[in-house]
Each structure stands twice: as C-alpha cells, then as structure tokens.
Amino acid sequence: MITLRQMSAPRWTAVFLLLAALCCLFVPAVTVKHENFKKCDQSGFCKRNRQFADDVSASSSWTSPYVLDPASITFEKGQLNAIVLKAVKEGEEKARLPLTVTFLDSGVARVTLDEEKRAKGEINLRHDSKARKERYNEAGKWALVGGLKVFEGAALNAEAEQGYTKVVYGKGGKHQAVIRHSPFGIEFQRDGETHVKFNERGFLNVEHWRAKIEKAKEEEKKEGEEEKKEEEKKEETQGEDESTWWEESFGGNTDSKPRGPEAVALDISFPGYEHVFGIPEHATRLSLKTTKGGDNAYDEPYRLYNADVFEYEMDSPMTLYGAIPFMQAHRKGSTVGVFWLNAAETWIDVTKKKNTANPLALGLKGHTDTQTHWMSESGLLDVFVFLGPTPQDLARQYGELTGYTAMPQSFAIAYHQCRWNYVTDEDVKDVDRRFDKFNIPYDVIWLDIEYTQEKKYFTWDPLTFVNPDKMQKQLAKRERKLVAIIDPHIKNTDNYPVIDELKKKDLAVKNKDGNQYEGWCWPGSSMWIDCFNPAAIDWWKGLFKYDSFKGTAPNTFIWNDMNEPSVFNGPETTMPKDNLHHGNWEHRDVHNINGMTFHNATYQAITERKKGELRRPFVLTRAFYSGSQRSAAMWTGDNLAEWAHLEASLPMVLNQGISGFPFAGADVGGFFGNPSKELLTRWYQAGIYYPFFRGHAHIDTRRREPYIAGAPYTEIITQALRLRYQLLPAWYTAFHEASTTGAPIVRPNFYVHPEDDNGFAVDDQLYIGSTGLLAKPVTKEGATSVSVYLADSQPYYDYFDYTTYHGAGHHTVPAPLEKIPLLMQGGHIIPRRDRPRRSSGLMKHDPFTLVVVLDKDGNADGTLYLDDGETFDYQQGAFIHRRFNFDGVRQVLTSTNLDTSSRTVKCEKYLKSMEKVRVEKIIIVGAPSAWKNKAEVTVMEEGRKESKRKQSFPLEYHAAEGKKAAWVVVRDPKAWIGRGWRIDFGDKAAGHEHHGHEH
Ligand SMILES: *[C@@H]1O[C@H](CO)[C@@H](O)[C@H](O)[C@H]1NC(C)=O
Numbered sequence: 001m002i003t004l005r006q007m008s009a010p011r012w013t014a015v016f017l018l019l020a021a022l023c024c025l026f027v028p029a030v031t032v033k034h035e036n037f038k039k040c041d042q043s044g045f046c047k048r049n050r051q052f053a054d055d056v057s058a059s060s061s062w063t064s065p066y067v068l069d070p071a072s073i074t075f076e077k078g079q080l081n082a083i084v085l086k087a088v089k090e091g092e093e094k095a096r097l098p099l100t101v102t103f104l105d106s107g108v109a110r111v112t113l114d115e116e117k118r119a120k121g122e123i124n125l126r127h128d129s130k131a132r133k134e135r136y137n138e139a140g141k142w143a144l145v146g147g148l149k150v151f152e153g154a155a156l157n158a159e160a161e162q163g164y165t166k167v168v169y170g171k172g173g174k175h176q177a178v179i180r181h182s183p184f185g186i187e188f189q190r191d192g193e194t195h196v197k198f199n200e201r202g203f204l205n206v207e208h209w210r211a212k213i214e215k216a217k218e219e220e221k222k223e224g225e226e227e228k229k230e231e232e233k234k235e236e237t238q239g240e241d242e243s244t245w246w247e248e249s250f251g252g253n254t255d256s257k258p259r260g261p262e263a264v265a266l267d268i269s270f271p272g273y274e275h276v277f278g279i280p281e282h283a284t285r286l287s288l289k290t291t292k293g294g295d296n297a298y299d300e301p302y303r304l305y306n307a308d309v310f311e312y313e314m315d316s317p318m319t320l321y322g323a324i325p326f327m328q329a330h331r332k333g334s335t336v337g338v339f340w341l342n343a344a345e346t347w348i349d350v351t352k353k354k355n356t357a358n359p360l361a362l363g364l365k366g367h368t369d370t371q372t373h374w375m376s377e378s379g380l381l382d383v384f385v386f387l388g389p390t391p392q393d394l395a396r397q398y399g400e401l402t403g404y405t406a407m408p409q410s411f412a413i414a415y416h417q418c419r420w421n422y423v424t425d426e427d428v429k430d431v432d433r434r435f436d437k438f439n440i441p442y443d444v445i446w447l448d449i450e451y452t453q454e455k456k457y458f459t460w461d462p463l464t465f466v467n468p469d470k471m472q473k474q475l476a477k478r479e480r481k482l483v484a485i486i487d488p489h490i491k492n493t494d495n496y497p498v499i500d501e502l503k504k505k506d507l508a509v510k511n512k513d514g515n516q517y518e519g520w521c522w523p524g525s526s527m528w529i530d531c532f533n534p535a536a537i538d539w540w541k542g543l544f545k546y547d548s549f550k551g552t553a554p555n556t557f558i559w560n561d562m563n564e565p566s567v568f569n570g571p572e573t574t575m576p577k578d579n580l581h582h583g584n585w586e587h588r589d590v591h592n593i594n595g596m597t598f599h600n601a602t603y604q605a606i607t608e609r610k611k612g613e614l615r616r617p618f619v620l621t622r623a624f625y626s627g628s629q630r631s632a633a634m635w636t637g638d639n640l641a642e643w644a645h646l647e648a649s650l651p652m653v654l655n656q657g658i659s660g661f662p663f664a665g666a667d668v669g670g671f672f673g674n675p676s677k678e679l680l681t682r683w684y685q686a687g688i689y690y691p692f693f694r695g696h697a698h699i700d701t702r703r704r705e706p707y708i709a710g711a712p713y714t715e716i717i718t719q720a721l722r723l724r725y726q727l728l729p730a731w732y733t734a735f736h737e738a739s740t741t742g743a744p745i746v747r748p749n750f751y752v753h754p755e756d757d758n759g760f761a762v763d764d765q766l767y768i769g770s771t772g773l774l775a776k777p778v779t780k781e782g783a784t785s786v787s788v789y790l791a792d793s794q795p796y797y798d799y800f801d802y803t804t805y806h807g808a809g810h811h812t813v814p815a816p817l818e819k820i821p822l823l824m825q826g827g828h829i830i831p832r833r834d835r836p837r838r839s840s841g842l843m844k845h846d847p848f849t850l851v852v853v854l855d856k857d858g859n860a861d862g863t864l865y866l867d868d869g870e871t872f873d874y875q876q877g878a879f880i881h882r883r884f885n886f887d888g889v890r891q892v893l894t895s896t897n898l899d900t901s902s903r904t905v906k907c908e909k910y911l912k913s914m915e916k917v918r919v920e921k922i923i924i925v926g927a928p929s930a931w932k933n934k935a936e937v938t939v940m941e942e943g944r945k946e947s948k949r950k951q952s953f954p955l956e957y958h959a960a961e962g963k964k965a966a967w968v969v970v971r972d973p974k975a976w977i978g979r980g981w982r983i984d985f986g987d988k989a990a991g992h993e994h995h996g997h998e999h
C-alpha cells in the first residue's frame with residue numbers, strides 16, 4: 001500500500017467517515033508516475049546494450065569479438081571449463097572471461113561467464129569505495145536450493161568438427177550442447193534439433209573492467225559545461241560512448257558507480273517458437289508481446305527492477321514489484337526455457353522473426369523464431385537452459401533449482417479481508433461480527449500500518465488498539481486469524497528500542513561511505529534492516545517472539561510490504577545503487593533479491609515465536625525473486641478499481657503460476673478508487689480463482705466489505721465466497737501438487753493442452769489444479785455471457801446445472817451477474833465440502849462430496865490431499881492422499897491410497913483424528929441412461945468384518961433434460977475418507993462379488 005502523500009492516521013471513525021465522504025466528491029486522476037521510473041535510454045547499460053545490438057544488426061561486416069580459446073578447454077565430471085577471450089582495442093590485452101558449462105542430472109545445462117580481472121580483484125575502485133571488486137556471484141546462494149547434482153554421464157562428442165566442442169548430456173544422451181569457438185556461441189539441441197541459441201545475433205557483451213582516464217585537475221577546472229559536452233562527443237566518435245560509464249544521475253540522485261561499466265548481455269533465440277511466457281512481474285499478457293517492432297509492439301524492453309510502482313498502468317513492459325527472470329518458449333510438442341540468474345537491474349527485448357515457407361522445400365512450413373536479448377547491469381552471466389520437452393518438465397526442473405511452493409496453512413487459501421485500515425480493535429471486532437451476522441465466510445482480517453504507534457513496527461497504537469489480545473481472542477473463537485503488517489524500514493527516532501538495537505548492532509544497510517543509510521518512508525526518517533546479514537536475521541527472529549512483540553498471538557501472521565525496498569526519497573523510489581549490503585556487495589548487485597531475504601527472515605521468525613510451537617508460517621510479500629515461493633505468498637500490489645485491472649489480474653496470476661511462484665493474487669475490488677457494485681461483485685467472482693484471495697482497499701476509499709453492497713450484490717458475493725470454501729479440498733490438493741511437482745495452482749490453456757496450437761495465447765480463463773475445473777471470470781462491464789475456449793473433444797459440464805458443452809472451439813456460456821462461469825471437464829473427480837461454515841477452520845471434520853464427471857468413455861479420475869492444515873506433521877507422514885477412480889467398463893468407483901510411505905506414529909494419529917470423516921454424497925455427472933432403473937449401489941469397505949463389508953445404498957437418477965446431462969446421487973454411502981472402498985454401480989452389483997482388490 002502506498003501513496004507518496006503522507007496520511008495522518010485517522011484515529012476516529014468520524015474522521016474516517018468524513019474523509020470517505022469527501023473522497024467521493026473527487027474522481028482522482030490516477031496514473032503511474034512515469035517520470036519516477038527510467039526508460040531504457042535513461043538507464044546507461046540498457047541504452048548502451050540496445051545501441052550495441054542495433055549497431056551489430058545494421059552492420060554486414062561485423063563479427064562478435066568473443067572467441068573461445070580451444071587450448072583452454074578442460075572437461076571433467078559433467079563440467080566444461082574454458083577461457084573466452086574478448087578482443088578489446090587494437091594492441092590491448094584481451095579480456096579473459098572464464099566460462100563454465102555444467103551439465104546437471106535433471107537435463108538442465110548451466111552456463112556461467114565471469115571476468116578474470118574482477119574475480120582476482122585486480123581492479124581499482126573509484127571514490128575510495130568499500131565495495132567488493134568481484135562480479136556478484138551469490139545470487140545462487142539465495143535463489144537455489146537444489147537440482148545442482150552434476151550429470152557425470154555427460155561426454156564430449158569426439159566427432160565434433162573443427163572449431164566446435166560438443167557435449168552430449170541428458171538422460172539417454174538426448175541433449176547436446178554445440179559450443180562454437182569463434183565467435184563464441186552455444187546451441188542447445190534435443191534429439192538433434194536446435195531449440196535454444198546463445199549469441200546467434202552477436203549481442204553477447206561482457207563489459208570488462210577498465211580504468212577511468214582521469215583528466216588533469218587543472219584542465220577540468222577550466223572546462224566549461226559546453227566544452228565537456230564537446231569532449232564527450234569526441235570520445236564517442238573515437239569509439240564507445242563513455243557518457244554513462246562512470247556516473248549516472250536520475251531524478252536528482254547520482255550513482256557513483258565505483259566499478260565503472262560492468263553490464264552483461266546476451267541474445268538468446270528460440271528457433272521455431274512463436275510464444276514466450278514468463279519473466280514476471282509485468283501488467284501484460286501471458287504470451288509476451290514484442291518490444292522492438294512487430295504488430296502491436298511495446299517500444300521498451302521488459303524491465304525487471306523491483307520497484308514501488310503504484311497506480312501502475314496496464315499493458316506495459318514497465319517493471320513492477322517483483323522479478324522472476326525465468327522465461328519459457330512453447331510450441332506444439334515442445335517447451336524449453338532459460339533462467340537468467342542475476343539480481344541486478346535487468347531488461348529483456350523480445351522480437352519475432354517470421355520465416356516464410358520456402359515453396360521449393362516441400363513440407364517445410366513457415367515458422368516464427370522468438371529472439372530475446374537479456375541485459376543486466378552487473379554480476380555474473382549465469383544462465384540455466386531447460387530443454388523440456390513438456391511444460392510439466394520445466395515446472396519440475398525449475399522447482400528443483402529454486403524450490404517448490406511451501407505448503408500453506410489451510411486458512412491461508414481461504415478468504416482474507418483487508419483494508420487500509422481497520423482503525424481500532426473495536427472496528428476489527430465489529431467487522432468480524434458482521435461477517436457472522438450476514439453468514440459470510442472469511443478466515444483472516446488484516447491490519448495495515450495504522451495499527452502501530454506512529455509507524456513504529458512491533459508496537460500498537462495505545463489509543464486505537466487498546467486491547468489486541470481481546471481482539472485476537474474473539475477472532476480465535478471461529479478459528480480466524482489476524483495478519484499485521486511489518487515493513488523493512490525502521491523508524492529513526494528516539495525512544496524506540498528497535499532502532500536503537502538496529503544501530504547499536506550495526507545491522508542496517510549502509511550508504512556508499514559505509515555509514516548506516518538513512519532514507520524516507522512511512523515513518524519519516526528510517527533505516528533498513530539488511531537481511532543479507534545472518535546476524536540481522538537472528539536479531540529479526542527475536543523481535544517476533546510473543547513476549548517481545550506483545551499483543552500478538554499464535555493466530556497472528558505477517559505481511560511484508562515495501563520490501564523492494566520502497567524509499568520515498570530514493571532514486572526510482574528505491575535505494576541508491578551504491579548503497580552497501582553485508583559483505584560489501586553493492587545494492588546494485590543484489591537489488592532484486594533484497595525483498596526475498598526480508599520475507600524469508602520473517603518466515604523464519606514466525607516459525608520460532610515460541611519453543612515447541614511448530615506451525616507453518618504465513619507471510620505475504622510484495623517484492624519477490626526466484627525462490628520466494630519457498631516462504632511467501634505474493635499479491636500484485638497497488639492496482640486500481642477498474643475493469644482493466646480486473647482483466648489484467650488473470651494473465652498476471654497465471655504467469656506467476658508457470659513461473660514457479662503460484663501462491664498469487666490481486667487485490668479484490670482494486671486498491672485505489674471505489675469500484676461500482678457490479679465491478680466489486682465480478683471481482684469477487686474472479687478473485688475466488690486467485691490462489692491467494694484477499695479483498696483490500698486504500699485508506700481513501702469507501703468501505704466495501706461484502707456485506708455492505710446490499711441486495712442483490714451481497715448475496716451474490718456470498719455465493720462466490722461459498723464456492724471458494726466448498727472447493728477448498730480441491731484447492732488444497734492443488735497446493736500439494738504445486739509443493740511436490742512445481743505445477744501451477746491455476747493453469748493456463750497451454751499448460752493443460754500443450755498440443756493445442758490455437759490455445760497457446762489464451763490467458764483469460766484458467767484450470768484449477770488437476771481437477772478439470774475450468775473458470776472463465778467475467779471482466780467486462782454489463783456482460784451477460786462469456787465465450788469459453790475448449791481445447792479438446794471431452795464433454796464439459798456447467799458446474800451448477802450440468803449443461804453440456806461439446807467440441808473444441810469457442811462456446812457461449814451464460815453469465816448474468818449472479819452466475820459464475822465454471823465448467824467441469826469430463827474425466828475428473830472433484831472433492832468438495834458442501835456445508836457452509838464461517839471459516840475454513842470450522843470445516844476440518846466436515847464430510848466430503850465427490851463429484852464424478854465422466855469423460856466421453858465413461859471414466860473419471862481424481863485425487864485428494866488432506867492433512868492437519870497447520871503443522872509440519874505432514875512431513876512425517878501425517879496426511880491422507882487418496883486416488884478416486886471411476887472405471888467405466890467395470891462401473892466401479894474406488895478410493896485407493898496414494899501414500900506409499902510407511903505408516904508413522906504421526907500418520908496413525910492423524911488418521912485416527914479423521915476416522916469419522918466420511919464421504920456424505922457422491923454425484924455422478926453424465927451418468928449412463930442404463931442407470932435409469934437402478935435403485936441401489938453396493939459399497940464395500942476395506943478392513944471391515946466380512947459380514948459387514950457389503951452394504952447397499954439407494955441411488956437417485958436424474959434424467960437428462962435438453963442440454964443438461966443426466967446425473968445420479970448416492971447419499972451417505974458410509975465410505976470413509978481415510979480408507980479404501982469400492983462402490984459398485986454395475987448391473988450385477990447386487991449380490992455379486994467382483995474380484996480385484998483395493999486396500
Ligand atoms: C531463507 O532462510 C533459510 C534458513 O535460514 C536459509 O537457508 C536461506 O538461505 C534463506 N533464503 C533466502 C532467500 O533468504
């Protein structure tokens with residue numbers, strides 16, 4: 001939450017209401033402050049590298065100055081080492097760039113390029129800087145947690161022709177890296193075909209270290225501004241443009257750049273791939289548009305430089321709050337990708353090259369290549385190459401490297417109610433009571449910065465939050481939680497022990513001179529904790545102990561905002577790049593990782609609030625990087641209450657999912673501005689499909705809790721919330737899948753149907769996990785229907801009335817305001833809990849409904865994952881993992897165990913606690929007409945006495961009507977959720993024992 005205006009905290013509801021009333025009089029002109037943020041040509045290295053690319057492209061005689069020295073090659077245990085020489089000026093020594101290419105067990109290859117002079121510290125820093133001399137080489141330390149096992153089977157291909165080195169790698173030797181020596185470049189092949197090319201276009205650029213040639217002092221003094229410019233121009237004509245090498249100013253801040261120019265850049269091409277996805281966070285489409293010419297192109301590269309870009313604009317490559325430099329390219333039958341492991345400011349150009357069909361080459365169709373150009377300000381060149389071939393492979397391999405999504409507490413995937421701000425503890429309790437009064441489910445209420453005493457974190461305002469304990473107790477009665485905000489800026493003031501300790505222990509980020517950096521944020525003058533420092537993390541953990549942060553309770557969790565970091569008076573609203581972090585790394589080097597170190601520290605702090613209390617933390621973060629998924633959820637920051645923002649939230653959330661950080665959502669209702677009742681309602685109907693589902697609003701907006709809108713909106717919003725709660729078992733199962741395989745929680749069409757060319761760019765509808773549930777939220781004002789794209793020939797059924805949609809292509813699905821367009825793809829079994837409750841915590845022992853949705857052959861399959869939703873006991877086997885299957889030939893529905901681990905004590909205990917939880921209803925959609933006269937089914941359960949094993953239960957048959965499919969219901973079949981069972985729907989069921997066994 002942010003505006004630059006400093007709001008004084010409205011302490012009394014009256015003031016608040018007055019404010020709210022006043023606000024309605026104005027329609028604020030909201031738009032992003034472009035002048036606060038750099039364009040490529042205002043960011044020296046981006047301008048230089050883009051210009052370089054243009055010059056290279058324009059020249060016919062030019063060749064890349066990078067040559068691999070073949071004599072330097074060594075190859076051992078899955079790793080190739082060599083020196084790449086960069087030709088510098090005539091007569092000057094070439095720059096030596098150590099290259100490593102590592103071939104990993106997973107089939108992924110990693111390429112790093114360093115610079116010898118900097119690595120050895122043989123450079124001089126200007127301005128007496130204390131910064132490190134090396135290129136930043138610790139991004140992996142924060143981002144990577146595994147997947148680095150080397151594939152020792154990788155082997156040099158002896159048949160490589162002169163001038164090339166080839167390495168065969170990957171399981172079964174399917175992959176090959178073809179390393180060209182002169183000019184240096186690499187092609188990555190799978191099954192003999194090239195999928196990824198490095199330096200195809202010659203944009204590789206490692207800005208080697210050089211000393212600044214200082215002009216004599218006297219001369220400089222005499223020089224007027226005019227002359228200086230003349231001088232620069234002269235230098236330019238002599239060769240490279242030095243104007244941004246040594247110093248850069250933007251918005252009144254000057255970056256001292258003690259190491260001079262040090263960018264790394266590389267072109268990466270995906271031949272034959274028309275679509276590229278990923279590199280969040282941008283408010284753009286899933287299939288990335290081009291940035292340098294082409295239809296409807298952007299005129300700026302995609303930027304990754306975590307920043308507080310409030311009121312951000314739609315359809316833009318502008319940077320936002322988080323950065324995941326992972327891109328995937330997709331075409332029919334193949335997905336490949338690259339992960340550019342660099343934490344500095346990064347820009348990426350995307351262009352497409354159409355290759356028209358050659359009429360002479362029979363059978364060769366025209367195709368499109370996607371070409372990308374990656375530019376980072378500093379650090380190593382460090383790139384992982386993924387060769388797929390499926391989107392699922394990429395999700396798994398990227399997840400092996402950066403970690404899978406943490407399994408959240410079950411409350412965290414239910415509904416969160418937030419606003420800036422609930423103004424008093426009584427206000428919180430009142431909102432809580434109203435949700436109950438209107439029978440609207442919710443799990444978590446949130447406190448923004450105003451709960452603190454004068455923006456001092458770890459304190460409560462004694463006038464407005466008089467009794468936080470009592471407030472938490474009321475929430476806990478219905479198993480509800482509180483999330484309180486804690487930001488990384490610490491108020492620089494007297495009589496505040498937190499800042500005293502931060503200073504005394506010297507744990508703050510430093511300025512370029514090595515003194516504690518002081519900037520401006522919510523509290524006014526502030527300092528920033530440096531979570532790159534292990535001692536800072538240890539100290540941070542102590543602050544969250546219950547006896548330290550008084551007024552918090554086991555049901556209090558934390559929101560980390562402003563961690564890009566946002567600095568109101570800093571360049572681009574963030575820290576100066578020449579600030580110093582632990583180990584004397586410049587802020588420039590670590591910027592995009594900064595937010596992750598902070599929310600990770602908070603995550604650890606929440607696990608250790610009390611000895612012996614081991615529960616999964618919940619932390620929401622605004623800034624993020626690759627790896628953030630291991631310890632946080634994210635939201636898309638400060639959006640607007642406009643239809644366009646609702647629409648943009650879907651591709652953004654989908655993109656988070658395929659980029660390894662799926663626990664994502666957007667502020668429901670829009671943060672800035674007042675949504676119309678229709679927009680608010682539609683936003684809730686869409687928000688129930690965000691993995692992270694929170695309503696939030698700016699301090700200047702009117703109250704908009706779901707009970708406020710009135711008829712018919714409140715009722716419609718309540719229905720949407722109930723739908724989310726009903727499907728929580730399906731969501732939780734999807735989270736489990738994400739946490740074990742890296743699969744997205746909500747999935748775009750291309751991920752589910754990777755062979756369907758027509759659906760690759762579809763990003764306005766989504767699948768929930770592996771459930772076959774296909775949602776198409778309404779994002780247009782006044783809409784009464786939506787067009788849903790179906791990729792395959794399975795029947796799709798309306799979730800509510802079983803209307804059938806058949807056939808690949810677009811289908812019109814009715815969507816009046818009260819209707820949520822949601823279809824079920826045939827072939828799935830969806831677990832639900834149908835009893836409306838006030839919070840998810842109250843549903844823990846509720847029975848289940850299974851919706852069996854038959855495919856065109858009469859089969860269906862599904863899974864359910866369950867655990868206590870709270871502790872880490874699931875890691876010791878305390879969970880239930882079932883597979884449900886309906887076999888259309890045998891006409892048998894079975895529940896079998898997917899848990900192959902041995903039964904632990906924790907497991908037995910958990911199963912015992914779930915012993916009485918049963919399946920209370922089975923619905924079969926698309927039921928065969930042969931069941932019309934069927935009166936009962938037979939249920940057999942594992943582990944019961946023979947005499948009692950078999951029981952019969954009535955079956956209700958509902959005939960098909962018009963387009964609505966036939967369905968049957970079996971009520972309360974005494975099938976326990978934690979056990980194996982079999983329900984026989986076949987003709988011979990009565991009295992006839994089938995063979996086959998379940999357990
Ligand atoms: C998160 O915390 C863990 C535990 O201390 C640590 O090993 C890891 O490096 C941290 N990761 C980040 C990204 O800060």
